[in-house]
Structures are given as structure tokens and as C-alpha cells.
Amino acid sequence: MAAATWRTPLCERLGIRHPIFGFSHSVDVAVAIAESGGFPVVGLAREMPHEIPAILAEVERRMGDMPYGIDLMLPSKVPQEASIDGLRAALPPGHVDFVEGLRRRFDVTPPEKPSFFTTQVRSEALFDAQIEAVLASNARGVATAIGLRADLIERAKARGKLTFSLVGSVRHARKALAMGVEVLVAQGYDAGGHTGPVGTLSLVPQIVAVAGDAPVLAAGGIATGAQVLGSIAMGAQGAWLGTLWMAARENHTPPALLARLIASGSEDTLITRAHSGKPCRVVRSDWIDAWGEPDAPEPLGMPMQQVLTGDVFASIHEHDDARLIYEAAGQSVFAIEAPTTVAAQFERLVADMDSAWRRLQGFAA
Numbered sequence: 001m002a003a004a005t006w007r008t009p010l011c012e013r014l015g016i017r018h019p020i021f022g023f024s025h026s027v028d029v030a031v032a033i034a035e036s037g038g039f040p041v042v043g044l045a046r047e048m049p050h051e052i053p054a055i056l057a058e059v060e061r062r063m064g065d066m067p068y069g070i071d072l073m074l075p076s077k078v079p080q081e082a083s084i085d086g087l088r089a090a091l092p093p094g095h096v097d098f099v100e101g102l103r104r105r106f107d108v109t110p111p112e113k114p115s116f117f118t119t120q121v122r123s124e125a126l127f128d129a130q131i132e133a134v135l136a137s138n139a140r141g142v143a144t145a146i147g148l149r150a151d152l153i154e155r156a157k158a159r160g161k162l163t164f165s166l167v168g169s170v171r172h173a174r175k176a177l178a179m180g181v182e183v184l185v186a187q188g189y190d191a192g193g194h195t196g197p198v199g200t201l202s203l204v205p206q207i208v209a210v211a212g213d214a215p216v217l218a219a220g221g222i223a224t225g226a227q228v229l230g231s232i233a234m235g236a237q238g239a240w241l242g243t244l245w246m247a248a249r250e251n252h253t254p255p256a257l258l259a260r261l262i263a264s265g266s267e268d269t270l271i272t273r274a275h276s277g278k279p280c281r282v283v284r285s286d287w288i289d290a291w292g293e294p295d296a297p298e299p300l301g302m303p304m305q306q307v308l309t310g311d312v313f314a315s316i317h318e319h320d321d322a323r324l325i326y327e328a329a330g331q332s333v334f335a336i337e338a339p340t341t342v343a344a345q346f347e348r349l350v351a352d353m354d355s356a357w358r359r360l361q362g363f364a365a
């Protein structure tokens with residue numbers, strides 16, 4: 001029997017072969033996802049705004065007319081404008097001392113290369129610069145997480161872009177729909193990155209129930225084809241995966257981080273505010289664990305926690321520090337077993353959807 005293909009209305013609309021949406025900060029991963037028949041979403045929230053036009057130009061040069069999306073994080077309650085040096089001077093001395101103590105304890109050396117984490121602060125001015133760059137691109141989809149901006153949604157739609165919003169609750173979903181968002185990504189507690197308290201399996205049917213005609217995608221903890229098919233069975237039009245791609249060669253994952261992800265199971269991820277100031281699921285390391293020790297202060301809010309610790313995150317990635325390295329990662333980390341490629345991951349996901357379908361057919365009376 002030939003393998004079934006699962007082309008939901010959203011797949012048809014976007015012209016993709018598989019109902020698999022892949023979030024990644026890596027252009028190489030995004031290109032490979034597009035070539036494998038999925039819909040890539042390039043995360044731009046960690047890029048320096050002046051670099052975004054060149055990144056998107058590269059994406060478009062390499063993808064030709066294959067569709068892709070971009071993603072921005074737009075939290076509210078950030079300063080209008082901010083300089084990292086100005087905010088560093090305003091950090092609470094107790095927190096500065098604590099982090100200084102950790103730097104000494106773990107021998108953290110300063111990063112050598114400038115990066116988002118050492119030079120940028122999330123502010124409205126930064127978001128404006130990111131938005132302008134994104135609107136000027138040919139991206140077919142524009143996704144936002146953590147916050148919503150009515151002007152971005154309106155302007156993206158006016159340029160023919162499909163708007164997506166990551167939502168973690170029915171309240172968020174209603175707000176996004178009221179602002180005119182067209183696709184809801186129901187992202188559960190299991191997900192890597194910033195998450196809410198409701199698990200994906202419980203969240204998806206609730207979001208489907210309020211979405212009306214708006215397509216819903218399921219996100220969080222999904223790493224197998226059976227889960228993708230299960231999401232469609234629950235009313236979603238596809239699944240949105242993030243963690244899985246970190247196993248792909250195209251992600252250029254630092255070797256120590258890849259080794260940690262391979263060795264980790266779902267229970268080795270936890271939700272912490274230590275990374276960004278907002279609850280974020282990451283894979284544990286000694287750095288993350290240090291923030292759970294009895295003498296540790298409560299992490300600061302967003303963006304101040306990253307002003308406090310951004311250089312450490314940059315350093316442990318730059319130096320591939322086996323003891324401290326961590327990254328946003330979902331409970332889906334269970335499926336990271338060995339280094340691989342995006343094409344092999346797609347082959348496996350699609351074959352697994354097919355065997356799940358046959359299994360179901362076998363049970364149908």
C-alpha cells in the first residue's frame with residue numbers, strides 16, 4: 001500500500017508536502033526543512049537587527065520560491081529604548097555579586113565575539129527595527145511569541161503574509177484571534193522555550209475549540225510522526241517542532257550541547273526563569289542548577305535577567321563548556337538519540353506517520 005500523504009488545508013494554502021512546521025534559529029536547518037517538504041520558520045529574536053536583512057536575503061537566495069516564515073518574540077513591558085550598558089549599571093548589587101561568584105566558581109571567561117546576548121536588550125526600539133526588516137522580506141509567514149503587536153499583524157497581512165501566534169492558553173488564543181491572527185500555534189508546557197502551564201495534549205483541543213475557522217498547529221513535546229498524526233486527529237492542521245532539529249548536522253549544535261541533548265531524557269528539562277527572566281523550558285546544566293540552590297536569588301525579570309547573564313550564555317556556547325552549556329529544549333528531547341540530518345528526520349517522521357496510520361486502520365472495527 002502506498003504511503004498516505006497528509007495535506008491539510010494549511011499545507012495546501014502554503015504549498016508544502018508535509019504538515020510539519022519547523023522552528024529553528026539556523027538558516028541551514030530552515031533550508032533543509034523547506035527542501036524536505038516542511039514549512040521552516042526562522043527564529044530572528046536572537047539576531048542583531050542590523051544583521052536580519054542579510055540573513056533573510058540568504059534565506060531567499062537559497063530557498064528560491066519555497067515558502068518560509070519568520071518568528072519574533074515581542075514581550076510587553078520592556079523599556080521603550082535601552083542600552084545594555086545603561087541597564088547593567090542598574091542591576092541589583094546582590095544579583096551582580098551572585099553571578100560574579102558563579103563566574104569565579106565555574107571559571108567562566110568572557111565571550112570573545114559580540115552577539116545578541118552581549119550587545120542587545122529587548123526594547124520597543126529593538127522590536128521596531130526587527131519588524132521593519134521582517135516586513136520588507138518575502139517571508140510568507142510571520143509568527144510572534146510571548147506578546148502580540150496589532151500594528152505588525154495588520155501590516156504583515158496587508159503585505160499578504162500569513163500571521164501566526166504562539167499561544168499557551170485559551171485566553172491568549174482569544175486575544176490573538178481578536179487582533180486578527182490567522183493561525184494559532186497551541187504551544188504546551190512540554191515545549192522547549194517559553195511556555196505556559198498547560199500540557200500540549202490538553203491545550204490543543206481547547207485551542208481548536210475556540211479557533212473557529214482559524215487553523216491550529218500543535219507544538220510542544222512533539223518529535224515523532226505518530227505525535228504529528230495524533231495532533232491532526234485532535235483537530236490541528238499540523239505540528240510545530242523546535243527541539244528535534246538541534247540533533248541535525250545543519251544546526252551546527254556545539255558538540256557538548258549535542259552530547260547533553262543525546263544523553264538527556266524528558267525529565268532532564270525544566271522550566272526556569274534563569275535564562276531570560278520568563279518561564280522557559282531548558283535542558284539542565286550546572287549553570288541552570290546553580291539558580292536552584294538555596295542561596296540563589298530569584299532571577300530578575302525580562303529583559304534584566306539577560307542583561308545580568310547574557311555574557312555567560314554567550315561564553316558557554318562560544319567555548320562549548322561541557323559542564324555549563326544548556327539551551328531551550330522541550331520534553332521532546334527524548335527523541336534526540338544521535339547526530340543526524342534534517343532529511344533523515346523528515347524521512348523518519350513521515351514513515352512514522354504512515355505506520356501510525358496503518359496501526360489505527362488495523363484497530364478500526
Ligand SMILES: Cc1cc2nc3c(=O)[nH]c(=O)nc-3n(C[C@H](O)[C@H](O)[C@H](O)COP(=O)(O)O)c2cc1C
Pocket residue numbers: 023043044045046071072073144145166187190191192193194219220221222240241242243244327328329330331332333
Ligand atoms: C532552542 C530553541 C529556541 C527557541 N526560540 C524560540 C523563539 O525565539 N521564538 C519562539 O517563538 N519560539 C522559540 N522556541 C519554541 C519553538 O517555537 C517551539 O514552540 C517549541 O520548540 C516546540 O516544542 P518542542 O521544543 O518540544 O518541539 C524555541 C525552541 C527551542 C528548542
